[in-house]
Amino acid sequence: MSLPLRRGFSSESQADTPIEAQKPAEAQPAAPVRQTPASSLDIYSGDPNFMTSLARGLIVIQAFTQQAPQMTISQLSLKTGLSRAAVRRCLYTLTKLGFAGAEDGTRYALRPKLLSLSNTYTASNALSTSAQPILERMSAAFHESFSVATLDGDDIVYIARTTVSRVMAVDLHIGSRLPAYCTSMGRVLLAHQSAEWIEQYLARVLLTPHTTRTVTTADKLMVLLRNARRNGYALVDQELEVGLRSLAVPVFTPSGRMVATLNLSGSAPRMPVYDMQTRFLPHLRNAANELGALLR
Template sequence: MPLSSRLAPPPALGKDAPAAPPAAPRPTPASSLDIYQGDPNFMTSLARGLIVIQAFTQQSPQMTISQLSVKTGLSRAAVRRCLYTLTKLGFAGAEDGQRYSLRPRMLSLSHTYTTSSTLSTSAQPVLERMSSTFRESFSVATLDGDDIVYIARTQVASRVMAVDLHIGSRLPAYCTSMGRVLLAYLPPDQLEQYLARVDLIPHTTRTITTVDKLRLALRSVRRLGYALVDQELEVGLRSLAVPVYAPNGRVVATVNLSGNAPRLPVFDMQTHFLTPLRNAATEIGSFLR
């Protein structure tokens, strides 16, 4: 090839040059409702109201109609109607008439679940006894979509970590000990679907961020019967979890111990807490019969 050809500048982009493909629209909570279009039994208005409720978080406890519209993907008119209804029923309100927030009455919804759930009501006293005995924080969670949801929890005040956890808190399953347990015992087809869609965000330098490594970690959980996650969600946070079995042999929940990594060495967690955790899981599971 002649030197002049190799050094020739690239052709200028003209009006006939192909345009860059438009960026794919970012999915929003509202877009998840598209699959239900045409379903006569699906209450879209109720679904929109639930989307608005779930938009409020610890990081965004107060939002305007415009902010909620952007965050949810719903129109301003739809958000306004949802907030109007929630306000009339006492579940939301706006002190200044612009920035809305949830009201304490919202707690009645979670209380209804915790008092009607056999798993939650049976687990709480078991965790409280464990916490009183060992002076550590214990939790029970179930899998909801790609997250774990805390349904029972005790926390020792002097052991509080940066992560503020309570009943109803959600955390990604892939980087938590309870999530690893629940994922490890999923039916194979459901696990493969999860691995195909999960976004493995690195929360710390220790977080597993490849599907192959996560798959190996889950196999280890099934082989050992427990999951120990060392500072993958938060630096300094170490946790140990075991499965809770239903009478039919299906894993329906998980119970864990979490605490400060320097104070809870891996060996101590395995030797001092694994058996008590398994005993607690068996006791909780017995209430499901």
């Protein structure tokens, strides 16, 4: 006669069950949350003075690039992390104001009126307006490309530029952004930040290799930043793009505050390192000093 089963047990004893089956299932690691421009607004949640609608509109504007000059609402939603409804409202407002539009009703693009915003900055910014004629004079004298940039987040932003020939695959212009860690102007700007700021920067930035020459270790980059600060210039040899070589110096105000960097960029085969250091570096420093003296 079989014995009745004790309550809470099955006919198969737990002791007969394989050990692996007795173990609780291990929790699967959560999938990484995709960071989007929209998610960067989360830190302002609850701030009564923060205009979320304005911030969303600016995110939509910044989503358009040279590589993606036209996009649908769905594409913009995916790229920005905003809902389709939010993107639609932003585009509706921008279209009504003349800053955006869609020829076929589906693919949106920015309109020339948006240039009025950037022109307002360059016209009202003393650094940009003072730099442009100096760069133009330098280009006329040496037939090379010169630029002035400032640091914005982890990137450099061009605020003045003259070009005599295209030296990069990407067409650079006022407003263009490049990573700071692998550009001569970026290294000058990074080198003059505080030690704490640089430490935080290195902790968050991804040192992506653009060429086989790109410095991608924090220790080596720190050495280069110390050298840039001590020597008063940074020279980057084909780290951003093969065949591109650049030299940059800091721009200081009369009070000694570093506010920008001025650089020369050119073709590596045509512009040897020694030539840049001996022929062009003194002229770059003179131009930087001239520009700094105007920033009172």
